[in-house]
Amino acid sequence: MELTKYKRKEDIKRKWYEIDAAGLTLGRLATRVADILRGKNKADYTPSIDCGDYVVIINADKIHLSGNKWSGKKYYRYSGYQSGMKEMTAQKLVERHPEQIVRKAVKGMLPKTKLSNQIYTKLKVYAGTEHPHTAQQPEKIEF
Secondary structure (H helix, E strand, O other): OOOOOOOOHHHOOOOEEEEEOOOOEHHHHHHHHHHHHHOOOOOOOOOOOOOOOEEEEEOHHHOEOOOOHHHHOEEEEEOOOOOOEEEEEHHHHHHHOOOHHHHHHHHHOOOOOHHHHHHHOOEEEOOOOOOOOHHHOOEEEOO
């Protein structure tokens, strides 16, 4: 009988991936990116260890939302003070901070544990086509 071997932190080899988000649907992109960040696309996935890869997303300002989500989807933030609740539609969020809409979608699909903060740091999102991670030679992924 063969036993399952769990990966250790030292055994993990990380890769870099680049995804062009132009024209892609936000939710479908976020689920695939979350799986890559966690390492679920690898055969040696271990749930208790961060075994995922780095993901660079470009053209976050050209993301696609279906239906009336541009005006109907709301994002909230709270300052902690009375009447400090702020509300913003998806359209305004993309105008002000185009990369935040992708970041929030991916963060919502990660597990709510201490490990998710470590996983989330491997996500790099940029509004345009330029990014400073060309030295890592990211592999392009088409969806």
